[in-house]
Amino acid sequence: MQRHHLADIVEPVVEGLGFETVRILTIGDSNPVLQIMIDYPDGNKEITVDDCANVSRALSKELDEKDPIENRYTLEVSSPGLDRPLTKLSHFARYINYTIKLETLEPIEKRKRFKGIIKNVSSDGVIALDMDGTTYQLPFDNILKAKIVITDELWAEYLKTHKPTAN
Numbered sequence: 066m067q068r069h070h071l072a073d074i075v076e077p078v079v080e081g082l083g084f085e086t087v088r089i090l091t092i093g094d095s096n097p098v099l100q101i102m103i104d105y106p107d108g109n110k111e112i113t114v115d116d117c118a119n120v121s122r123a124l125s126k127e128l129d130e131k132d133p134i135e136n137r138y139t140l141e142v143s144s145p146g147l148d149r150p151l152t153k154l155s156h157f158a159r160y161i162n163y164t165i166k167l168e169t170l171e172p173i174e175k176r177k178r179f180k181g182i183i184k185n186v187s188s189d190g191v192i193a194l195d196m197d198g199t200t201y202q203l204p205f206d207n208i209l210k211a212k213i214v215i216t217d218e219l220w221a222e223y224l225k226t227h228k229p230t231a232n
Contacts, residue, residue: 112144
């Protein structure tokens with residue numbers, strides 16, 4: 066079960082419904098979960114349960130037809146959440162001045178784990194990350210995984226734009 070093959074099936078369906086595929090992940094071996102994270106392309110609207118259900122129905126139909134996964138599995142469609150993974154260069158550009166954690170494939174200056182603030186994303190795919198006053202130049206193609214870190218500032222910003230609903 067290759068991610069690339071799944072992406073060829075999943076991404077056109079998700080994009081056709083007006084969303085962006087944030088991550089495709091298969092978790093577990095026996096009875097695996099196929100986790101698809103979706104978001105709006107500009108990230109300015111919150112993903113709803115209905116959005117996830119609509120994408121899930123459309124994906125189920127396409128996955129049943131193409132049958133890319135040999136055994137039984139569970140499909141899970143979700144939003145990326147506040148501490149979202151950063152899987153595309155455009156995600157890093159969208160979150161300049163945010164704190165992130167990331168891990169590289171190959172060491173950079175003798176380290177593979179970084180936590181800092183995105184300062185810049187160059188047109189050639191290099192992310193400038195400030196860690197305690199030191200700026201590291203991290204090529205996007207060397208990043209294994211990355212995610213936003215929930216900070217007090219991020220939480221306050223989220224609360225300004227997302228009014229709690231009354232029950």
